[in-house]
Amino acid sequence: MPNRLAGETSPYLQQHAENPVDWHPWGEEALTLAKREDRPILLSIGYSACHWCHVMAHECFEDPAIARVMNEHFINIKVDREERPDLDRIYQTAHQLLAGRGGGWPLTVFLDPAQVPFFAGTYFPPAPRHGLPALPDLLLRISEIYRDKRALLQEQNPSVLAALAQTNPAGGLAGRLDDSPLRQALAQLAASHDPVHHGFGAAPKFPHPGNLELLLRCGDREGQAIALATLRAMARGGLQDQLGGGFFRYSVDERWDIPHFEKMLYDNGPLLGLYTDAWQISGDVEFRSVAEAIGDWALREMQHADGGFYATLDADSAGAEGGFYVWDAAAVRALLPAEEYAVAAPHYGLDAPANFEGRWHLRVQRPLAEIAAQSGLTEQEAAARLAAARQRLFTARAARPAPGRDDKILAAWNGLMIKGLASAGRRLGRDDFISAAQRAVDFIRAHMLHDGRLAASWKDGQARHGAVLDDYAFLLDGLLELLQARWRDADLALARTLAEDLLHHFEDEAHGGFFYTADDHERLILRPKSLTDEATPAGNGVAAQALGRLGHLTATLEYLSAAEKAVRGAWNSIQEAPYAHASLLLALEDLLQPPALVRLHGSAVQLQPWLERLHRDYRPRQYIVAVPPDTTGLPALPPTTPAPGAQLCQGQQCHPPLPRLEQLLAALEQL
Numbered sequence: 127m128p129n130r131l132a133g134e135t136s137p138y139l140q141q142h143a144e145n146p147v148d149w150h151p152w153g154e155e156a157l158t159l160a161k162r163e164d165r166p167i168l169l170s171i172g173y174s175a176c177h178w179c180h181v182m183a184h185e186c187f188e189d190p191a192i193a194r195v196m197n198e199h200f201i202n203i204k205v206d207r208e209e210r211p212d213l214d215r216i217y218q219t220a221h222q223l224l225a226g227r228g229g230g231w232p233l234t235v236f237l238d239p240a241q242v243p244f245f246a247g248t249y250f251p252p253a254p255r256h257g258l259p260a261l262p263d264l265l266l267r268i269s270e271i272y273r274d275k276r277a278l279l280q281e282q283n284p285s286v287l288a289a290l291a292q293t294n295p296a297g298g299l300a301g302r303l304d305d306s307p308l309r310q311a312l313a314q315l316a317a318s319h320d321p322v323h324h325g326f327g328a329a330p331k332f333p334h335p336g337n338l339e340l341l342l343r344c345g346d347r348e349g350q351a352i353a354l355a356t357l358r359a360m361a362r363g364g365l366q367d368q369l370g371g372g373f374f375r376y377s378v379d380e381r382w383d384i385p386h387f388e389k390m391l392y393d394n395g396p397l398l399g400l401y402t403d404a405w406q407i408s409g410d411v412e413f414r415s416v417a418e419a420i421g422d423w424a425l426r427e428m429q430h431a432d433g434g435f436y437a438t439l440d441a442d443s444a445g446a447e448g449g450f451y452v453w454d455a456a457a458v459r460a461l462l463p464a465e466e467y468a469v470a471a472p473h474y475g476l477d478a479p480a481n482f483e484g485r486w487h488l489r490v491q492r493p494l495a496e497i498a499a500q501s502g503l504t505e506q507e508a509a510a511r512l513a514a515a516r517q518r519l520f521t522a523r524a525a526r527p528a529p530g531r532d533d534k535i536l537a538a539w540n541g542l543m544i545k546g547l548a549s550a551g552r553r554l555g556r557d558d559f560i561s562a563a564q565r566a567v568d569f570i571r572a573h574m575l576h577d578g579r580l581a582a583s584w585k586d587g588q589a590r591h592g593a594v595l596d597d598y599a600f601l602l603d604g605l606l607e608l609l610q611a612r613w614r615d616a617d618l619a620l621a622r623t624l625a626e627d628l629l630h631h632f633e634d635e636a637h638g639g640f641f642y643t644a645d646d647h648e649r650l651i652l653r654p655k656s657l658t659d660e661a662t663p664a665g666n667g668v669a670a671q672a673l674g675r676l677g678h679l680t681a682t683l684e685y686l687s688a689a690e691k692a693v694r695g696a697w698n699s700i701q702e703a704p705y706a707h708a709s710l711l712l713a714l715e716d717l718l719q720p721p722a723l724v725r726l727h728g729s730a731v732q733l734q735p736w737l738e739r740l741h742r743d744y745r746p747r748q749y750i751v752a753v754p755p756d757t758t759g760l761p762a763l764p765p766t767t768p769a770p771g772a773q774l775c776q777g778q779q780c781h782p783p784l785p786r787l788e789q790l791l792a793a794l795e796q797l
Contacts, residue, residue, distance in 0.1 A: 169235045177442060178230075186261050195266065208536060209536075216651065217233060217235045221243075221246035223286070234248060235247075236268050295696065308711050310704040312349050314704060315705055316348065325382065333397060339399075361401070361412065363377065398424070438531070443527050466512075537583070540570060548608040639655060641653050664710060677689060689716075727771050774794070
């Protein structure tokens with residue numbers, strides 16, 4: 127018989143609806159029951175694409191004997207960390223404090239009925255294994271501790287809550303700001319760069335888009351070279367899906383060869399913009415091809431018919447991790463004509479030893495130019511054969527059982543993809559990317575915005591859960607990028623709505639910056655305030671960048687002040703670990719040297735050549751918008767501004783109207 131999760135919309139919770147465990151979703155009913163029956167809470171947090179979550183579910187939560195122990199001694203609550211990042215953030219922090227090490231998923235935390243944690247771990251097997259206790263033994267031991275040592279646990283609670291509160295950054299606004307942490311961060315990233323395989327540190331290796339953006343935007347020639355080499359290594363390795371486009375979560379090895387095979391929307395949105403940056407900086411068409419492949423994948427496999435973007439693709443298919451993506455060399459040989467196999471096999475390493483559990487995961491083993499030279503082909507001939515082979519393999523792969531797709535739509539992750547598509551679309555000349563980003567915004571406006579407040583998640587016609595800082599900040603940032611690509615007054619209005627909510631419901635007016643949850647959010651044991659970049663950029667950093675740009679665009683001093691206070695309030699944390707605050711460092715750079723604001727004036731036909739020329743170059747610190755003449759809500763242009771023409775401002779200083787594109791380009795060069 128299905129448990130209480132059967133009525134939930136989250137695909138992750140639905141995966142556990144048939145468990146014999148008496149699971150509850152997080153909510154008042156379960157929390158009240160724990161208090162009434164005086165039973166501890168077993169809180170299990172995961173997400174649908176999580177491999178080890180699946181393993182623990184199959185091994186433990188589907189076992190009637192283990193479920194019987196869980197049901198007898200605990201109130202069992204299952205949480206989708208993508209729907210409730212607030213709970214995940216709090217209890218991952220608790221795991222760090224209680225276990226003395228970082229957490230992960232599945233996260234297994236034991237709480238008292240007041241939601242205070244007293245023991246935390248991650249994956250537990252059904253029998254002792256690899257130094258981990260068996261879950262049934264652990265359950266009985268935890269139940270015994272709760273029963274026999276309640277007084278000790280209650281004495282411990284204030285210290286646990288105090289330790290959690292101390293994880294929020296200390297208050298205080300910095301006085302003078304300077305670029306010293308920016309320079310330190312660039313030096314730290316250069317020092318941690320792997321000069322052989324690229325990326326930062328040892329295995330496992332993650333993309334770290336924020337750090338790469340920092341190196342591209344603020345670094346010297348060496349810093350940009352590090353970022354470009356890393357982006358190239360990631361694209362040529364197994365981290366990129368060589369056939370279908372898009373990137374997997376991380377590489378388990380230092381060479382970028384074998385990934386953890388889940389594909390996350392939140393990785394691919396920022397990477398789409400970064401590969402477009404890399405193309406504009408280097409002129410290397412390989413980077414352009416990678417960017418377009420990410421966007422094509424997102425539109426093909428991740429977009430709802432009404433516009434929003436889905437969350438993830440699972441690592442597993444047909445019961446095996448990576449099963450959808452890996453190959454038998456003999457099967458590839460049978461699929462491809464000999465002349466195509468002769469190019470594809472050495473290029474993708476099919477003529478080398480198997481690299482994934484006796485099978486082959488495709489990555490670029492040898493450059494195409496080298497294969498062409500050895501085969502007596504021109505590079506164009508070799509490229510044509512490789513393209514034909516890729517299409518045959520892609521078509522054959524599509525017939526396999528596909529990875530599961532988590533088809534809920536998350537506001538924050540959609541904001542990241544909207545920004546990536548808009549940024550790439552305007553610079554690559556891909557109008558379909560821009561249109562897809564607009565459709566995603568329209569979906570959120572229609573389905574996830576009610577009475578001016580944003581919902582975090584949508585699925586099956588239901589918008590659920592109050593939005594957190596990342597939802598507001600990432601969507602605001604995406605809207606500002608989209609306004610550069612294709613202006614719509616409604617998008618400016620939505621941006622202002624989000625900005626007002628950030629200030630009214632999230633801002634820490636005393637100490638600067640923004641809390642992770644709104645002032646009217648469900649009361650939890652901690653109101654987190656995070657400043658460091660993690661798998662996604664820090665909401666505080668993105669909010670500061672976006673509010674600063676919106677403040678300059680609309681001449682709203684309140685937005686500019688909030689952006690500055692966010693950086694000043696984070697100053698102590700930034701100085702402690704500069705490299706971990708890339709998003710806030712980009713906001714710092716905007717404060718120290720405000721980005722140029724270019725407002726183009728004229729009809730769409732008149733401004734088309736202006737936009738094409740301006741979007742041709744890498745311009746991370748120039749915000750360029752073509753605003754229709756009848757737009758309201760922006761400062762009035764000087765009456766002498768010609769059409770076509772431009773107004774160029776930096777901070778509170780504006781140039782006289784510029785009637786010719788050449789004049790504008792020359793003025794921008796002087797900044």
